[in-house]
Amino acid sequence: MKKTLPTSLPYNQPLTVLSPATIANLSCGFDVLGLALSGVGDTLTVSLTTNPGIEISKIEGADLPRETDKNVAGVALKALLEAIPDYTGGVKLQISKGIAPGSGIGSSAASSAGAVWAVNRLLGELFTPAELTQFAMEGERLASGAAHADNVAPALFGGITLVRSSNPLDVVAIPCPDALYAYVLHPEIELKTSDSRKVLKTRISLQDGIRQWGNVGGLVAGFFLEDYGLISRSLEDVIIEPVRSLLIPGFSEMKEAALKSGALGFGISGSGPSVFALCQGADNCQRAGAAISEAFEGIGLSFNTYQGPVNSQGVQIVSNE
Template sequence: MNFYFFRCSKCLGIRQNEKSKKLQKDIFQFNDFMDRHYLVGTQLTVAAHCTINATIRFMDKIKIFAPATVANVSCAFDILGFALESVGDEMIFSKLDEKVITISVPLGSNLPSNPEKNVAGVVAKAMLDTAKADFGLHIHIDKRIMPGSGIGSSAASSAGTAYAVNKLLGNVFSDTELIKFAMLGEALASGIPHADNVAPAIMGGFALVRSYHPLELIKIPVPDELYCTVIHPQIEVKTENSRKILKKNILLKDAVTQWGNIAGLIAGLYSKDYDLIGRSLDDKIVEPVRSILIPLFFELKQAFLSAGALGGGISGSGPSVFALSKGKHTAENVADVMDSVYAKTGIDYDIHLSKINEQGVKIII
């Protein structure tokens, strides 16, 4: 289903139309109207009010929030991720008449402004080429998630770009197609086009990558009282490197233990059984290997479990470490004990506390 946005010349409201049919270039037949006034930077006109055969132009500019994400989720390596509410990048996308892509970043940022080397540029180019767009783009990235943090820094920019460019194109792509475009950014950043960060960033909530070939994403329900606390030690761990240290072969008996936990985690999320979620957050395969890259990992884990967290583990490929809790109060206690463990290290760190973000990328003003 495509969505088209326009400003009505009679009532001046910005409107979104769900049921529309393209008759010819830029001429759409509108069947009904919905009031959803959250659009920003829209420059749309409509020839007639509440009638058919309206001429529109799509919006020229959009500003979005792209959330940080926690991938792998302990036992669910490479297949599950969830989005955070309180941490993410802000990005502004502006149409250009010339068919080029330019990127700007705040002064002092180490991000590449060459669009071929920036994940946002790579994702945007693929989308504009596929859609045979007749415009170019300027992308401004206010990067608030540090690269290599393990909470989906490249995924936020990739997913945010996929979402925003799709809006500028008039919603021509499905969520699954957006995730595939965003995976091009992940491939540039880490060498591996994985989906477990970009999928929750776009879809919101917990996103399960049921299959890569073909790509199939399933949105898993989020229990209401689930909170996440993440500590981000400011040392860089590249996804590429932390993947290299994994063993290519594992014991079948360890795999069986792991899939019991994965099944338990999914069952816990559906049935809102917080304790089952906690018991299932147990990773016998990746955590024992990757945890060596994270200073005081086991002290952190012991501390957050003692503070009442349901469970947790390495966020993405690290170095961030996440814990899930039932209720904000426990999540705050978890933040306190994480702080206590890291205060003595001399390593800079941030701690984030967030509900699970059920919406994913969103348009902001």
């Protein structure tokens, strides 16, 4: 369907948004499940310009390319602008990275999703969240070689999302239990998504597949029913975690500490090296987080932590001045 532009556009009026970090996979849901985090994300300032083209004028917090075709936000915006040929102007973009590249909590997704969400807002909200997801997936293709949606979808929809299909794209928003909290520990080492994908098996046994499918179904049902016991039983990954966990120092010790302290489950966030725990309530999250941090401290590596309720909103406006 052709998109009709508003009769007037807010040229040179900056809009600043916070695009959240995300946890992808949620253990059993490789490339299909994800949730948005509170308290950590990328800050992007965008404005429409009368000059055509995409200008990335500043990047803070990471050494990333400013050329449009080499930057995930630039590639995502290019896909969006190509979908509205009647728009003859351009976009100016500034990025402040609050998420370290290669951290496993959706760094590339936050920039891609935040950029297209903000420009869409300035254009009068021409596109749906599902359409924006498709544009942001082009940034993921640049970052990892695969146009996956498990990070960009929760950043744009908020809360928890299920990517039923990537081609054609079919994203389902999943209800999030009110007391669901997440804790993330990010070891200060970089693990590129493209490298982490190389260690994955291309074939699995039927037995493992059946077990994994049951866990995905159980986890989704647990979210709908607010059944924390079912959520806990379903946060099991028998396919990806056994391979990728070998790349993360102290993984088994942290997992044991998390489960002993009462976390619902523990796993790898995205492709790692970040790890996460899901918990019922703020107190349980704080207790599990302390146990996980204590278990990792003996490794001798620096790390950052984040914790809070699931971010139900996704990308949000910080300033429109």
